[in-house]
Amino acid sequence: MKVLFLQPPMGGWVTWGKHIAINVNHAQLAANLREWYPEINIQVLDCRALGMDENQMIDAIKGIQPDLVYMGDALQTTGVAAIHPRYQAAAKLVKQTMPEVKICVGGFFYGANAPEMLAKTPEFDFVLYGETERTLPELAKELSKKDPDIPSVKGLSYRDNGEVKTTDYRPLIENLDDLPLPAYDLFPMDKYIGFNYLRHYVETYHSRGCPNGCRFCVGWTNYDPRGNRDWTHYRIRSGKRVAEEIELLVKKFGVKFVCMMDEDFNVYRSRIEEFIEEMKRRGLKVPFFFMGRSPYHLRDKDLLKPLREIGFVCGLFGMEAVDKETLEKVKKGISVDQIAETVRLFRENNIMSVVTWMVGFPDDDEVKIKDRTERIDKIDPDMTALQIMTPLPGIPMYKELEPYTEDWDLRKWDFQHAVLRTKYLSKEDLGRLAAWANREFYSQPGRVQRILYNKKYHPFCRLIARSYVETTDAHARAAVNDEIFV
Amino acid sequence: MMEREIHISPQDLLQAMQFRPGDFANIAIVSGQPQRVNMALEKLKNPVKNFSAFGYTFWTGEYKGKRVTVGNGGMYAPDAALITELLCVGGVDYLIRLGSCGALKSEIKLGELVLAESALRGDGVTKYYVNNDGFIPQADKSLTDTLEAICKKHIYRGKVWTTDALLRETKEVINNVIRQGGIAVDMVTSPFLTISQLYNKKAIALLVVSDNLITGEIGFSNIKVFDAERRMIGYAFNLVGAIDA
Numbered sequence: 001m002k003v004l005f006l007q008p009p010m011g012g013w014v015t016w017g018k019h020i021a022i023n024v025n026h027a028q029l030a031a032n033l034r035e036w037y038p039e040i041n042i043q044v045l046d047c048r049a050l051g052m053d054e055n056q057m058i059d060a061i062k063g064i065q066p067d068l069v070y071m072g073d074a075l076q077t078t079g080v081a082a083i084h085p086r087y088q089a090a091a092k093l094v095k096q097t098m099p100e101v102k103i104c105v106g107g108f109f110y111g112a113n114a115p116e117m118l119a120k121t122p123e124f125d126f127v128l129y130g131e132t133e134r135t136l137p138e139l140a141k142e143l144s145k146k147d148p149d150i151p152s153v154k155g156l157s158y159r160d161n162g163e164v165k166t167t168d169y170r171p172l173i174e175n176l177d178d179l180p181l182p183a184y185d186l187f188p189m190d191k192y193i194g195f196n197y198l199r200h201y202v203e204t205y206h207s208r209g210c211p212n213g214c215r216f217c218v219g220w221t222n223y224d225p226r227g228n229r230d231w232t233h234y235r236i237r238s239g240k241r242v243a244e245e246i247e248l249l250v251k252k253f254g255v256k257f258v259c260m261m262d263e264d265f266n267v268y269r270s271r272i273e274e275f276i277e278e279m280k281r282r283g284l285k286v287p288f289f290f291m292g293r294s295p296y297h298l299r300d301k302d303l304l305k306p307l308r309e310i311g312f313v314c315g316l317f318g319m320e321a322v323d324k325e326t327l328e329k330v331k332k333g334i335s336v337d338q339i340a341e342t343v344r345l346f347r348e349n350n351i352m353s354v355v356t357w358m359v360g361f362p363d364d365d366e367v368k369i370k371d372r373t374e375r376i377d378k379i380d381p382d383m384t385a386l387q388i389m390t391p392l393p394g395i396p397m398y399k400e401l402e403p404y405t406e407d408w409d410l411r412k413w414d415f416q417h418a419v420l421r422t423k424y425l426s427k428e429d430l431g432r433l434a435a436w437a438n439r440e441f442y443s444q445p446g447r448v449q450r451i452l453y454n455k456k457y458h459p460f461c462r463l464i465a466r467s468y469v470e471t472t473d474a475h476a477r478a479a480v481n482d483e484i485f486v
Numbered sequence: 487m488m489e490r491e492i493h494i495s496p497q498d499l500l501q502a503m504q505f506r507p508g509d510f511a512n513i514a515i516v517s518g519q520p521q522r523v524n525m526a527l528e529k530l531k532n533p534v535k536n537f538s539a540f541g542y543t544f545w546t547g548e549y550k551g552k553r554v555t556v557g558n559g560g561m562y563a564p565d566a567a568l569i570t571e572l573l574c575v576g577g578v579d580y581l582i583r584l585g586s587c588g589a590l591k592s593e594i595k596l597g598e599l600v601l602a603e604s605a606l607r608g609d610g611v612t613k614y615y616v617n618n619d620g621f622i623p624q625a626d627k628s629l630t631d632t633l634e635a636i637c638k639k640h641i642y643r644g645k646v647w648t649t650d651a652l653l654r655e656t657k658e659v660i661n662n663v664i665r666q667g668g669i670a671v672d673m674v675t676s677p678f679l680t681i682s683q684l685y686n687k688k689a690i691a692l693l694v695v696s697d698n699l700i701t702g703e704i705g706f707s708n709i710k711v712f713d714a715e716r717r718m719i720g721y722a723f724n725l726v727g728a729i730d731a
C-alpha cells in the first residue's frame with residue numbers, strides 16, 4: 001500500500017506574495033501513518049514547493065505509482081475554499097491517467113461538507129468528515145486489506161455503487177501530545193518560503209479548535225457537524241511539546257522563522273508559561289509568530305516581555321468589526337478598546353501587531369465600512385489583514401449569508417474576492433470598498449515607513465509587512481477585477 | 487488704498503512665531519512630505535522644535551556634531567516659496583530639499599533619483615520674485631557634485647520643470663519642456679532654487695522618481711519609492727557631514 005500526500009500546483013493568497021508553506025495537515029497525517037502503520041509506504045509530492053506544473057505532476061505520480069492519493073489542508077490560509085478547484089483539477093488528471101488510484105480529500109472546508117462535496121465531485125473517492133488525523137491512516141490501512149470494510153472506518157463519505165454514503169461520527173482526539181510530531185523529514189523543507197522573502201520558513205499547528213466559536217469563523221469547516229460543536233472543543237499540544245517541536249525544526253531543519261498557525265495559541269495561560277519556560281530551558285530563541293485573542297493577551301500582558309525574549313516578534317489578533325451590534329451578532333467576544341490596548345502593549349514590547357478585520361456582513365453599507373476603516377486607522381496596528389466575508393457551508397452564519405451569495409466560482413472563495421452582496425451593497429461595491437480600505441491602510445506614508453524601517457521590529461516582520469505593502473495593487477485586482485491568485 | 491510697502495514680511499512672520507536669530511541651524515533638510523521629516527528627525531540628537539505653524543513644523547538638533555534643521559517645507563510652489571524664504575531670512579545658509587518628481591525620460595525608473603541642476607519655471611509664484619522670464623534658477627554646483635558622488639548610482643542630473651498644474655501635464659506641454667532639456671517635473675524646485683539664489687544661499691534639490699510621464703508608470707505608493715525615500719534621507723545626512731560649515 002502506497003499513500004501519496006499530494007500538494008498540486010497552485011498559487012496562494014495575493015497579500016502574501018510568493019508564499020509556499022509546508023502543508024501542516026499532510027505533515028501530521030504522514031507522521032501518524034508512519035507511527036501507527038509502519039508497513040504502509042508514504043510518499044510526498046509538493047508540486048508547489050518543487051515548482052512543478054500539471055504535466056510534471058502527472059509524470060511524477062506515474063513514477064510513484066500510489067494506491068491512494070490524499071489532498072487536504074487544515075489551514076484556511078492556503079486559500080480558503082479556493083483550494084477545492086485545484087484539488088479537483090489534480091484529481092481529474094490523476095484519474096484520466098491512472099483510474100485505479102483512489103483519491104481522498106479532507107480537512108479544511110471538506111471536514112464539514114463531506115457528503116455534499118463527494119456528491120459534487122466525481123473525481124474524489126473519499127471525503128473525510130471531521131478531523132482527519134485518525135481517519136486517513138485507518139482508511140489507508142483498510143484499503144491495504146484484500147477486502148476493505150470501508151463502512152467500518154468512522155468519519156468519512158464514500159461511494160457504494162454510485163451512492164454517497166457516510167460512516168459514523170468520529171470522536172475527536174483528546175490529547176494532541178499523543179500524536180507524533182509532524183513528519184518534517186519527508187518534506188522539502190529547504191524549498192519553503194514565506195511572504196515573498198522568508199527562507200527557512202515553516203508553518204506549524206500545535207492546537208485544534210477555538211473555544212470562542214465566532215459565528216463567521218471558517219475554522220468550523222474542519223469539523224463534522226454531527227459532533228457537539230467540535231470546533232469549540234479546544235485541544236492542545238503542551239507547551240513542553242511545542243518547544244520540543246521548535247527545537248527539532250531549528251536544530252534539524254535549520255528553520256529561521258516559525259509561523260504558528262494555531263487559530264488561537266494563547267487560550268491557556270499555563271500553556272504559554274510552560275512554553276516560555278521550556279524554550280528558555282532549552283536555550284531556544286527563534287523568531288516566531290502566533291495568532292491569539294486580544295482578551296487573552298490582556299490577561300497575560302506580563303508574559304509579553306518574556307515571550308518577546310524567546311522570539312515572539314509578531315502576533316495577530318482579530319477584531320473583525322467595530323460596532324457593538326455586529327460584534328455581538330457574530331459572537332466575537334471582544335471590544336475595540338481591548339484591541340487598541342493590545343496594539344499598544346505589543347508596540348511597547350516591540351512586537352509587530354497584525355489585526356484582522358472583515359467587510360461583507362449582511363448589514364454592511366458604505367458608511368459602516370468606512371467607519372470601520374477609520375476606527376482601525378485610529379487604533380493604528382502595524383498591519384491589518386482584511387478579509388471579505390466568504391459564506392462557507394459549515395459556519396454558523398452560513399444560512400444567514402447564503403441568500404446574499406452571488407458568485408459560486410470557488411476559485412474566488414478565498415477572502416480576497418467579493419462573492420456576496422450585502423443588504424445595501426452590490427458584490428461589486430463590496431469588492432471596491434475592500435480594495436479601498438486595504439489601500440487606505442497600506443498607503444498612509446507615515447505608517448508605511450514605520451512598519452518597513454522601524455528597527456525595533458525584527459527584520460523578518462518588516463519583510464512580512466513589505467509583502468503586504470507590495471501587494472496592495474494586486475489585492476485590488478482580486479477584489480475589484482476578480483483576478484485569481486490561489 | 488494700501489499705504490505700507492508690504493503687508494507681511496518674512497521677518498514679521500518669524501517674529502510672530504517668537505523666532506530668535508540662531509534658532510535655525512545654518513544647514514536645513516527640507517522635505518515636502520511630513521513623514522520624511524519624521525525619518526530625518528530620527529537621525530537628530532536632542533532635537534528642539536523651532537515652530538509649528540500653518541501646518542509646517544521645524545526642528546533643530548545635532549547630527550555628528552553639526553547643528554541641522556529639519557522640517558516640512560511645502561509640497562507646492564506657493565507654500566514652498568513661503569517656507570524657503572523664512573529659512574533664508576531665519577539664517578539657514580545651506581538648503582537641502584528632498585522631494586519627488588515625475589521622470590521625463592523613459593530610462594529613469596521609479597525609485598531612482600534626480601538631482602536638479604536648475605529649474606524651468608512653470609510655476610506662478612516665482613514671477614513675484616523675479617521679473618525676467620529668461621531667469622533660470624541654479625542649484626549650487628559644488629553641493630550637487632558632492633551629493634552625486636555620495637549617491638553613486640541610479641541618479642540623474644539635469645533640469646527640473648516646476649508646474650502648478652499636476653493634472654494639466656499634457657503632451658504639448660511636456661514635449662515642450664523636454665525640448666528645453668527638462669528631465670523631470672515637480673511642483674517645488676523652481677521657487678526653492680529661485681528664492682535661495684536671491685538670498686545668496688547654497689541650495690540643492692534631490693528628488694525621488696515617483697512616476698514616469700513617458701512610460702505612464704504611476705507609483706505614488708510603490709515600495710521602490712518608499713525605499714528610495716529612505717535612502718535619500720541617508721544621502722542628505724551624508725551630505726551634511728561633507729559640508730564644511
Ligand code: SF4
Binds near residue numbers: 210217
Ligand atoms: S476567535 Fe478567531 S479563531 Fe476563534 S472562533 Fe473567533 S475567529 Fe475563529
